Structures are given as C-alpha cells and as structure tokens.
Amino acid sequence: MENHPTWIKALLMVALVLSLALPTKTQAQKEDLPRVTAMAKFDLKAHRVIGKVTILVPASKKVRIVADSLVRIKGPKGKEGHFGPYAKPKRVTFKFSATFQNPATGSYIGPEGIVLPSSWFPQPEGLALYRLTATLPSRLTVVSSMDRVFQKKEGAKTTYTFYFPHPCKTIPLIAAPYHLSMAQAQGITLAVYLLEKDEDLAQRYLLAMAQYVKEYNDLVGPYPYRRLAVVANPIMETGYAFPTFTLLGRHVIRLPFILHTSLPHEILHNWFGNGVYVKGSNWCEGLVSYLADQRMAEKKGEGWRYRHRTLVNYQAYVTPDKDLPLIQFQGKYDPASQAIGYGKGAMVFHMLRKKLGDETFSQAIRELYKNYLFKEAGWQEIGTLMEETSGQDLSSFFQAWLYKRGVPWLQVRVRTAKAEKKGNYLVYITMEERGPQFPLQVPVIIETAKGKKKVTLDMEKKQVKAKAEVEGKPQRLLIDPDYDVMRRLTLPEYPPLVARVLGSGGFMVGGNSQVYTPLKAFLRQKGYREVDSSLIPLENTSQNIIYLGELPTNSPYLFHRPPKGASLYMEVQENPYHQEATVTWITSASLRETRRFLPKLPHLGAYQTLATSQGRLSTMEKPHFLRGIRIAIQDQAVGVNLKSLLSLAQVARAVSPSRVIFLGEEHPEYGHHLAQLDIIRWLVEHGHQVAIGMEMFQKPFQKVIDQYLEGKLDLAQFLKETEYFSRWGFNYKLYKPIVDFAKEHKLPIVALNISREITQKVAKEGLKALTPEEKKEIPQHLDFSNESYRQYLKRVYEAHGNSQKDIKDFEAFYQSQILWDEGMAQSIVDYLSRHPDRQMVVIVGKGHVAYGYGVPSRVERRGIQPCSIVILGNDQELDPNMGDYLVVPPSSEPPFSAKLGVIIKEDKDGLLIKMVLPHTPAQRGGLRKGDLIIRADRQRVKKVEDLRAILYQKNPGDTVKITIKRGKRTKTLTIGPFRTKEEKQKPYHHPKAETESKKNP
C-alpha cells in the first residue's frame, strides 16, 4: 500500500505478506526448493479448516516449518521445528486443523467467505513450490495464487486444485460467492471477482489492469504469471498483494481513485515483492512506491509534488525516537515507518536515477527483474547491479543512505563579485550538511537579472564550495525546487498541515464538552497533554497547541471562520513566534460528527483546512508553500548582522497574530506604501480577516468609501466626494495600490480620522473652543498624561510648528495632536468591537505610532490588544524603542502627479490664480496672476478638488486645456506637456502644512 492521500484508504489495512517470512539463503534452482502438497477441507459454520500437508525436503537442505499460532499441527516433531539436512530427499507429513473466527487476526473462515492470507497450514520458511487442493461448498468461488485451476464438483462440494509452478513464500486462499468477469490481454488472463454484480466496474478494472500490465511490461520486463486478478475481500477492508492477485476491501474496490492509486502499486508488486522476492530488509516498498505511485504523479508533471509530500511526511512523523536506518525497515506499522520504508526508500531510488541517468537506471531495474525473478534479492544485490550497470562506485552512497538515520540538512552561503567580463558576475556558493553526511547531488539555480543558470553541487563531503560565472546581476539562489534530494525542508517549504499536528504532541486547550471526548483520547495517544489555562501564550511555547471548541477570547488571530453549514472544522496554522510549531483549531457541533471524522483524520495529513458536513468532508484545502530553498542575494549588508535580518514576509508573519498592526509611514514615500501593501497582501494570502484603517480618510466620509469599494462610484467621484485633495492632499497614487487591493479583495477600509474642521479648530483655538455639538464627535476620554509624548511633540512643534499661523501655541498643538490620536484610537476600537473576527492594519503617519505614544497606547488603553508597531523608515532609525519592527523598503520612484505650478484660491465662479511659480507648465503655458480658472478639459471647476481630480488622471507627456477668464475675455490655453522632473512634493503631514500644499496643484 501507499501513503494514501485520501481518508478512505484508512480502511486499507497494512499488508505485510511480503515480509512475513524471515530471510533465507538465495535458492537458485527449483530442484533445491521444498515441495509442498497441501489438502484442505472447510467447515464454514464451525469456522474450521482441517487438512494434510506433505513437504518434500530436498537433499542436504535444512527446512524450518512454521505456521500461524492458531494452527494445531500433528507431525513428526509436534507443532514446528527444523527438518534436515538429509542425505536424500525426504517426505515429511503433517495433519493440521485450525479455527479462524475473529477477523481482527487477519484470517477468517465463515459462511460469508474465507480469507486466509498466509501460514494457515504448516509450511516451510522461505521459498517453496506449492500444490494446494481445497474442498469447499460449491456456492463459493475460490481464488489463490495460480496460473490455472482445475475444478471437480461432487454433490454440493467442489474440489479445486491450483496450478502454480513458481517458487513463492506462502499460499493464500480466498473464497466468497463471487461474480466473476474475465478478459484476455497482453497474453494473460485478467479476472475481477466482485461481491455484487457490477459489470461496469469490472470492465473499468479489466481495462486499467491491461493498461498497467502493458506499462510495467515495457518498463521492467514481461509479467511473470499467466493470470492477474483483482479480488474483493468479503470480510475485511484490506489492500494485500499476492502473486497473481490483489485483494481489496469490498468498499475500497468501489472508490474511483483506487484505479490509479492502489491498483497500479499492488499490480507492480507482482514484479517486485511477489516476483523478485525480498531478502533481508524490505527494499521493495520503496521501489514500488517509486515506480508506481511516484511515476504516476511524474507523468502528470507532479513528480515534484509527490516528492515534496514524501519529505513533509518524513519531517512530520519521523521523530528521533522513531527513526530507523533504511536497512532496518521490514514493513510499516505506523506513519513513521511508512515515511522511512516507502518514502525515504523511494527517494533513494530517485536519487540513484538522477545520479545514473534515466537509461542506466532503468536498465539496472530490468536486470534486477531478469536476474532475480522467483528468487530473493536484497539491497546488496541491488547495489551490485547498479554498480555493474553504471560502472560507478556507489559504495559510499549505499553505505550512507542505508545505514544512517535521519536526512541531510543543507546550509547555504553565497557571495558574489564582478567578473572580468563586463556585466558578468562570479557567484561563490558554500554548501554544508548539518547532522550526518549523505552523498548528494544538489541542483542549484542561480537567477540573475538576465536569466537562469543551473549548476549541480556534488556533496561528497560535509562542506563543498562551488563557483559559477553568470551573465547579469545575481538575484537569488533556488535550491532543489523539484525535490530531487532527500533532505530536511526549510520552514517556508514546510507548510502547516495535519501531518505536522499528528506527528508530534503538544498541548490541547479547552474542549470540555463531551463532544470532544473521543478526539481528546485520540490526541492523548499522539502525545498531547491537556492544560487547564485558557491559553498558553504562543510566545512561550515551541510545542504544538490545539484549541478545541470555542476559541479563547484572547487567542491569536490566526484562523478563518468555518464555512457555512460546516458541522466540524479544523484548521492548522504555524505559531508565528515559533514556526516549527503548529497552532490548530478544531470545533465540532456534535459527538456524532466528531466520531465520524476521527477515523479519517490520520489519512488527511496533507491538508491544512478541513470541514465536514453530515459526516462528509466538505472542505479539504492544502496549504500553500514556496518551492525550493530560496536565498536572496543581497547587494551588501552594512553594520547589521545579516543572520538577524528578516524578510518582509517574516515581519508580516511575526506581527500577524496582533489584533492591530500599525504600519507607520512617511506619507510621500512611495516605497513605504508598497511595503504596507506587501504586508497586507501577506496577511490576506495567509487567511487573515483584515480590515484596513486609514488616517487619510475622515469619519464622515465612511459611506463614500464603502460605496466606492462596492463599485458604486468611479474613482473621480470617490476622490471628489471624500474631498480627498483638500482633506489629505498627498498624491493619491501613493495610496491607490492599497485601496485597489482592498477593493479587489473586498477588504473593508475604515476612515479613522475625525473631521479636519475639528482638529483644525483645536489647533487654532484649543479644546475649549469646541461647541457642545462638536464635542459629541470627539472621544469622551482624552489622555494627556504621557510626558514623554509631550516632550516628543514639543520637539516636533519647535522644529515645524510654531511658525504656522494655523496653530495658536504649543498647548493647542498638543491638544489637537492628542485629539487626533484619541479619535483614531476610538475609531479603531469601535470598528474592532463591532467586528470581532477582524484584525486591523492601520495605515498612519509614523509620528502617530512611534514609541507607541500616539495611537497604539490609546488603543490598548481601550482594551484592544495585542498591537504591533512596524516603523517604515531607513537604517538611521535603529532605535529599539521606536516600534516592534523597522522595515526599510527600497526607494521607489514616486508615482507621477501632474502640476500646473500655481497658487490658487477658491472664488465665487472658479479658481483664482494668486501666483504663478517660475519654470512651471503654468508659466510656460501663459497663465497669469489674477486669471480665473473656470474649466479644465472643458469640465467646470469650482473647487480645488475639481481641478486636482482632472490633473490626477494625467500622465507624463499629457497636456490639459485650461479655460480662464482674464478681465472680460474668456480664453483656453493648453498647459503642458507635463514632465516627470517637476514632480517634487514634500508636504509636511500636520494639518497646517496640508492646507498649504493643497493650494499648489
């Protein structure tokens, strides 16, 4: 069986027919093998079999006789024992009887049918030749490993003699009232044994079987037997592979995906496992997983995804206490052993194929089959064949991969230098393996401004250095993006998913209702401990946490809301403080739903989000991850420990659990806005329910914003009706990407600021000047007590403020500033209280958030926390108290905004030009002081906004038609073309400065 992606394969039980027998010496000739003749009679009602076995022990061979513990044997030495060596071949005879009435033992005899997979009568250990004769009621059809079968009916009973002239390790017997469908293809007989009549299903199987036999004939060599069957198990939900047939559970057999998952895997076992037998450690699950399951994915272009999942499973399940070297793998008994024997085993064959090349590898596989068919082979034989076929010395490869535990953990350093040839660069790569050293061939792609270059690093020792010359400036190393190497995944490649939750224990919180009782029992087995506290702070634990039931009120903002109609919901996220740990939420509506979900859960390891409805899985989402190890190549790093530098995504992740995330900007810096957008985008992509709070909009205009986001207004109307240009005034293009993103992703934008009229009045005249009406619009409680903030604002005031005629004195300035902060804090708190499922990203000037003084402390005072502060700035602001993170965005060209170069005043009939600035489009186009602008591009302009909304649409090179009244004449002048160079606008962000800038369109 395979590590199956979907739950239903839960039902498939572990099959270890292949490794039931212990290894013996390779037996080369049929003459050297014991010959077994067995006769069995069945009493179905009594669950009983009785019979006689004769074993011909070859001359000078020693044979050990074994049987299932339920089998009673009467023979020369009692139950079991060794026979031989004898000088001549010798016959030994046993009588046996057994009762199989408990399906849990894996064997069963009853009126519904018979399932006897192995060792149900005394038989020699290792390979032997069998002839089985069985007598049963005629209503049952019997299947065994066979090339042909002879039947003889006597009364109500039929005697079957199975003809199977090939060495094998045991002989099974299955019987039930079957509906049999048959076909001939590829020179063999195909058969399907179903418990219900379903000719369509039988035909689908026959078709698929013919196709796989052809495929593996071509790939490995001709099918070894004359017959191939798929048989429904009448008793148990199994997935066993026997020579010449596959036994699938009666429910499993009907699942459509089995035809391209389990079926090819089990069929290929006829070549490896039941054709070439396993000697010693079990290599065949790795090879069959690789040639069947991996290859199916590869043919669809998804080989990398299959291999990535293999690496994920290994990392999730193979904890150090469960790790085994591959050489010790016998069969799977839990997800860890499966991740080793099937997963790591398959990857060893993949790495061999990459090392030897496709042709040599497949030639070696064909040789393995040809040379060892009906014989036993071990890793030793495989290694020798691979070496002989390729002419390479593979001893260190096999030595490491078979005998060492664990997987390599790659560490990479890179530096660059200019090469002699102009435009070329030298890239120096140092790659190191942490932990045990494994021979590896690691593909590395160097991405440059001009393209890509692929190199392969041959890791024959712990540290390897490589140098490559590339064209164009190197930007990034992409290491092993196709998962060609068995290795430890880096955190960005190792997304939060169920396997990680089940692979290692941790804490579970909540779930006091009995709805969760079976789930808690299950989780306890997986190593989860219940903790009383309603919440373990995520910062303080690097262990997994599972919240059961209601989320604690102060739990982190990590989870989505369950979809409508879901009865059970499970979501896995990463602990943002400890990425190696997961945080999971499981909530269920009923005990019944929990019970129905639980058996499926172990088979849903590849998913991040699951929901059920009426016991059926209604949502199954896989996590997003980045392919390959990615290493950005930095220009240079000055004075900072690069190991401590975080990417913007890491910053986003770190602040992501906060209820409020302040992104303090310098308004005119376009790079700041792009970084803000990147953080918002990260949050949205990681499932956060984000609202965007913006200082740039004032509360009375919330409705207009909502209408614009709903698509009811166009951009020009939006800008006009929010009075954006007169109330905020900075180039709207700075904020446009954020607003557009919000619109596209249906994120609410919350206007945070109180009306400019009020803050301006306070700045001019102080708080006491407000009317009772105006006082209603401001928060009840204003906190003036922060002395440090007062001092901080005093410095700001003295630097800019006291020259402003709009401000009365420092006291009034201070009051207006506090009012502004308190107003925004109140807006944030009001919104979040009404929307408990949201978290807010606040776009605000950094003066309002630096040191937490302005808005953040006032939000926390109102009971909303935690808050995170991200300061956008430059490397001169390395003050640890200023915020939680400093983000230094690359400088970006500000977006273009067209300007006339005039100072204007709104007048009764238009805009009166008070001054024309020199060397501007206005001057060049002939505008003069005293002109009254009445139209722009033929549209009537009355307010500054009207003109700016028109200019806003202009690109470099455009012109605008300005219609003016000059004295009694009306005149239209063409102004422009506008040039990028004249774009220079650095208004200061306090209110008085805004009024200045807005008059300079």
Ligand SMILES: [Zn+2]
């Ligand atoms: Zn298998």
